[in-house]
Amino acid sequence: MTEARPVNFGAGPSALPESVLEEACKGLFNFKGTGIGIAEISHRSKEFTSLVADLDNNIRTQLGVPPTHKIIFTQGGGTGQFSAVVLNLLARHRLLHPDLSDEQRVLDYVITGSWSKKAMEEAKRLGGGSVHIAVDARAKSKDSKSYDNIPAHEDFDFSADPALIYYCENETVDGVQFSNDVQSPASFPFHLLPAGGLWPLVADYSSSFMSRKIPRIADHAVIFAGAQKNIGPAGLTILIVRQDCIVDVDAAAKLGAVPVPITMSYKTNADAGSLYNTPSTLSIYIAGLVLERSKKLGGVEYFESVNGRKAQKVYTALQEGEEKGVYRSKVKEGSGSWMNVVFDVLGDNAESKFLAGAEALGMKALKGHRSVGGIRISLYNAITEEQTDRIVAYLKDFPTQIS
Numbered sequence: 001m002t003e004a005r006p007v008n009f010g011a012g013p014s015a016l017p018e019s020v021l022e023e024a025c026k027g028l029f030n031f032k033g034t035g036i037g038i039a040e041i042s043h044r045s046k047e048f049t050s051l052v053a054d055l056d057n058n059i060r061t062q063l064g065v066p067p068t069h070k071i072i073f074t075q076g077g078g079t080g081q082f083s084a085v086v087l088n089l090l091a092r093h094r095l096l097h098p099d100l101s102d103e104q105r106v107l108d109y110v111i112t113g114s115w116s117k118k119a120m121e122e123a124k125r126l127g128g129g130s131v132h133i134a135v136d137a138r139a140k141s142k143d144s145k146s147y148d149n150i151p152a153h154e155d156f157d158f159s160a161d162p163a164l165i166y167y168c169e170n171e172t173v174d175g176v177q178f179s180n181d182v183q184s185p186a187s188f189p190f191h192l193l194p195a196g197g198l199w200p201l202v203a204d205y206s207s208s209f210m211s212r213k214i215p216r217i218a219d220h221a222v223i224f225a226g227a228q229k230n231i232g233p234a235g236l237t238i239l240i241v242r243q244d245c246i247v248d249v250d251a252a253a254k255l256g257a258v259p260v261p262i263t264m265s266y267k268t269n270a271d272a273g274s275l276y277n278t279p280s281t282l283s284i285y286i287a288g289l290v291l292e293r294s295k296k297l298g299g300v301e302y303f304e305s306v307n308g309r310k311a312q313k314v315y316t317a318l319q320e321g322e323e324k325g326v327y328r329s330k331v332k333e334g335s336g337s338w339m340n341v342v343f344d345v346l347g348d349n350a351e352s353k354f355l356a357g358a359e360a361l362g363m364k365a366l367k368g369h370r371s372v373g374g375i376r377i378s379l380y381n382a383i384t385e386e387q388t389d390r391i392v393a394y395l396k397d398f399p400t401q402i403s
């Protein structure tokens with residue numbers, strides 16, 4: 001099967017491991033020996049509920065999720081969480097500080113790309129608090145309008161007692177990513193967070209979840225991720241929520257907080273073990289297969305080292321091509337994402353030649369996001385080192401083809 005299928009470098013939904021697809025085909029017909037397919041079986045069946053427990057356990061052990069945090073499976077994608085985190089954390093803030101005005105309920109946003117900007121716009125749209133931009137990467141970019149960098153620590157400005165502090169760990173569209181090394185200048189500046197601990201720190205991990213360790217995981221209030229990059233099909237959204245952020249949203253609404261739609265309430269979902277209403281059963285099943293496979297391979301540590309090597313190889317080839325005047329990275333050195341490498345191919349028609357040449361070699365879905373153009377190579381967990389070597393060889397060969 002491997003030979004026949006092209007390599008899918010798409011940004012999401014994206015490639016899944018072949019062994020998982022083969023296993024999932026069987027489960028579609030007969031799930032866990034029940035004779036009923038996974039897309040047909042009740043989410044209340046013991047076979048399915050044990051699958052949910054296994055998935056929870058796999059995430060908890062591989063990522064080192066502490067007992068202070070619950071894992072919740074829900075739907076609505078990253079975009080659903082742009083709204084849900086605001087509503088749940090405004091409710092928490094209301095319960096902690098019932099007498100503040102909406103203007104005094106501050107929501108801090110770190111803007112490093114298209115997704116964090118969208119999340120911030122949703123907070124403004126929902127109201128109930130006032131948005132404060134803790135930093136905007138565009139101010140530090142080459143042309144004052146691109147998301148091409150992770151700002152330096154001294155550029156961040158956090159509020160004293162915000163309802164939430166929001167950042168996006170990896171901006172898929174723009175190709176910038178916070179460093180995984182807390183000492184790095186491109187890391188999230190934990191040391192600048194306001195005094196008092198128990199920060200309402202929210203991180204969008206949609207595009208890098210399970211691809212490497214999460215630094216200071218215990219210091220996060222909410223971590224969320226859509227499944228469709230590293231772990232499964234679209235339709236499943238995974239949350240890691242600290243228990244003090246799982247609050248009675250109806251009690252908060254009685255004090256004047258914005259009411260929270262029932263499917264977005266963290267407490268409703270947590271109390272029901274993620275089965276308040278019908279979950280995305282097929283996505284949960286396939287995510288379970290993916291994480292069983294990753295456990296056998298060595299978990300997140302294994303992927304961290306493989307993904308680090310993959311990124312290193314691609315960035316090195318890109319750099320060589322830059323020196324030849326063929327490519328231009330869209331991102332400043334040191335801010336580049338491991339998961340999504342974005343660049344331009346310089347010269348008339350060069351980009352379409354690049355894409356056509358890749359396609360002819362069986363490498364697909366390399367066109368950049370419509371808002372930024374250029375090329376985007378997504379290197380999620382299912383992309384093997386061997387497949388990465390194929391795109392690296394092409395990145396090195398292409399300059400000789402057009403010179």
Ligand code: PMP
Nearest residue numbers: 077078079115170172206207226
């Ligand atoms: N955040 C990030 C970092 C993303 O990459 C995406 C989707 N590609 C989203 C949020 C939005 O997710 P969804 O389409 O699942 O709503």
